[in-house]
Amino acid sequence: MRTSLKEDRIPRIAVMTIASMGVAIMLFILYSLVRDSIPILAHVTLSDLLFGTHWYPTYDPPEFGMLPLIAGSVSVTLMASVISLPVSLALAVFLSEICPATLREILKPVIEILGFFPSVVLGFIGMVIIAPWMVMNFNIMTGLNLLNASILMGVMIIPIVTSLAEDSLNSVPKDIRDASFALGATRLETITRSVIPAALPGLMTASLLGVMRAIGETMVVLMAAGGAAMIPRSIMDPVRPLTSAIAAEMGETPFRSDHYFALFFAGLLLLFMTLALNMTALWIESRAKRLRS
Amino acid sequence: MEKDKFSVRDLDLFYGSNHALKKINLQVPERSVTALIGPSGCGKSSFLRCLNRMNDFIPGCSVTGRVELDGSDIYDAGTDLIHLRRRVGMVFQRPNPFPMSIFDNVAYGPRLHGDRDRNTLRDIVEESLRVSALWNEVRDILHSPALALSGGQQQRLCIARAVAVQPEVLLMDEPTSALDPMATARIEELVRELRTRYTVVIVTHNMQQAARISDTTDFFLSGEMVESGPTQQMFTSPRDKRTEDYITGRFG
Numbered sequence: 001m002r003t004s005l006k007e008d009r010i011p012r013i014a015v016m017t018i019a020s021m022g023v024a025i026m027l028f029i030l031y032s033l034v035r036d037s038i039p040i041l042a043h044v045t046l047s048d049l050l051f052g053t054h055w056y057p058t059y060d061p062p063e064f065g066m067l068p069l070i071a072g073s074v075s076v077t078l079m080a081s082v083i084s085l086p087v088s089l090a091l092a093v094f095l096s097e098i099c100p101a102t103l104r105e106i107l108k109p110v111i112e113i114l115g116f117f118p119s120v121v122l123g124f125i126g127m128v129i130i131a132p133w134m135v136m137n138f139n140i141m142t143g144l145n146l147l148n149a150s151i152l153m154g155v156m157i158i159p160i161v162t163s164l165a166e167d168s169l170n171s172v173p174k175d176i177r178d179a180s181f182a183l184g185a186t187r188l189e190t191i192t193r194s195v196i197p198a199a200l201p202g203l204m205t206a207s208l209l210g211v212m213r214a215i216g217e218t219m220v221v222l223m224a225a226g227g228a229a230m231i232p233r234s235i236m237d238p239v240r241p242l243t244s245a246i247a248a249e250m251g252e253t254p255f256r257s258d259h260y261f262a263l264f265f266a267g268l269l270l271l272f273m274t275l276a277l278n279m280t281a282l283w284i285e286s287r288a289k290r291l292r293s
Numbered sequence: 294m295e296k297d298k299f300s301v302r303d304l305d306l307f308y309g310s311n312h313a314l315k316k317i318n319l320q321v322p323e324r325s326v327t328a329l330i331g332p333s334g335c336g337k338s339s340f341l342r343c344l345n346r347m348n349d350f351i352p353g354c355s356v357t358g359r360v361e362l363d364g365s366d367i368y369d370a371g372t373d374l375i376h377l378r379r380r381v382g383m384v385f386q387r388p389n390p391f392p393m394s395i396f397d398n399v400a401y402g403p404r405l406h407g408d409r410d411r412n413t414l415r416d417i418v419e420e421s422l423r424v425s426a427l428w429n430e431v432r433d434i435l436h437s438p439a440l441a442l443s444g445g446q447q448q449r450l451c452i453a454r455a456v457a458v459q460p461e462v463l464l465m466d467e468p469t470s471a472l473d474p475m476a477t478a479r480i481e482e483l484v485r486e487l488r489t490r491y492t493v494v495i496v497t498h499n500m501q502q503a504a505r506i507s508d509t510t511d512f513f514l515s516g517e518m519v520e521s522g523p524t525q526q527m528f529t530s531p532r533d534k535r536t537e538d539y540i541t542g543r544f545g
Contacts, residue, residue, distance in 0.1 A: 183379075
């Protein structure tokens with residue numbers, strides 16, 4: 001007994017050291033993010049920061065109203081979700097419940113490969129293909145706008161959500177389908193009335209993870225959203241989400257200036273947004289578990 | 294005096310090239326309990342699944358011969374599968390309630406077949422739960438998750454769910470094999486009662502169970518039906534040597 005415990009100790013300590021290093025690094029990132037976003041509050045009130053409608057960080061005096069940036073992030077994320085979630089969920093149902101096994105063997109890897117696409121490449125497609133096409137067809141000044149970025153972001157989310165949603169549909173036991181068929185349900189009724197309800201928590205988590213990915217995505221919006229810090233009035237308006245503001249401006253701003261602190265604050269906001277979604281996903285999961293046991 | 298509910302003639306079943314059931318001929322008398330016994334892999338479950346065509350979903354599975362339900366062949370091209378499965382309900386080996394409330398489990402079938410009215414549904418749910426002897430235990434928790442029930446309760450819920458669409462036949466595939474002895478006793482008692490309303494066909498591993506609850510017994514071995522007859526006679530004076538060997542515990 002004692003000797004085996006002793007032999008267990010070395011690997012246990014090694015694993016714990018590595019794991020706690022990971023946690024420590026995460027905590028340090030969080031700490032520096034908070035530390036560098038607090039100072040801006042000394043110069044601008046929280047409500048001006050969150051609800052101010054003018055983002056002119058390099059003017060004199062500068063204005064740090066982040067509402068246009070927040071609106072940019074939220075609108076692109078929402079549009080991308082509207083475009084991609086129905087497609088992803090339908091695709092997942094098709095893959096797991098309807099399509100023949102041979103087709104599935106081909107389609108699933110193809111969709112997963114789509115998820116490995118570098119976002120810069122998608123940005124190219126937005127700039128070179130979608131933007132000129134929009135200018136030609138919709139009579140607008142620029143094709144780099146909310147809709148363009150949302151389409152690209154939707155394409156980025158589809159593989160993630162589809163793959164996760166398909167997993168959760170697949171994990172619905174065969175027993176449940178049998179029970180439904182044995183009661184005289186058709187294939188469609190079995191899918192809509194027993195398989196999807198049984199997989200619902202998993203489908204919602206999959207969707208939330210997709211949305212989280214969209215909020216944090218930077219490259220696509222930097223390249224294709226147009227970059228104007230204004231609250232969009234139509235889907236053809238250019239926007240500047242929090243992520244692209246940080247990426248575009250951080251390199252140009254003096255170290256420890258107000259602008260610098262404001263950008264850190266924007267990062268903190270992003271963190272809170274994804275954290276809120278993550279908590280929602282966890283909450284759904286724990287509720288589903290309680291329902292099951 | 295007794296009418297045959299099912300009449301099976303020259304039924305062959307193949308899984309790919311595997312000849313799983315060979316020239317099965319048997320009758321299932323109406324409003325009685327028929328037990329299918331035999332060692333694992335003898336084809337009794339496959340046979341059971343022929344009676345409501347659940348084998349249709351298995352790739353590579355093909356069936357020839359006739360299975361007549363009240364005189365008409367359920368393997369006819371024109372058979373309405375939905376209607377068939379409504380008439381021939383099924384209870385599975387492992388309790389498989391849907392991950393929803395007790396009420397919604399029982400109401401699943403009636404809702405499928407178009408019952409929407411809340412009061413009608415409530416009556417059907419109560420009646421079905423009474424039939425499966427579960428009502429007194431769950432009457433106050435109808436909207437709790439079905440998966441919170443014990444294994445035995447879940448299996449009785451599955452019986453209630455099957456009964457809710459008012460079938461004529463109940464197929465049971467080793468319904469007690471995942472349950473403890475107390476829960477098994479309750480289900481057996483229930484099966485004895487169900488016989489007054491339904492034709493029950495039950496697959497069982499357990500010969501004592503077959504002896505306790507069935508009126509007719511069919512013995513399967515390696516895909517063949519070896520012997521069929523009244524349960525009493527089968528267990529006291531089997532005609533076939535192989536039946537005798539099996540029920541006396543020489544193999545299986």
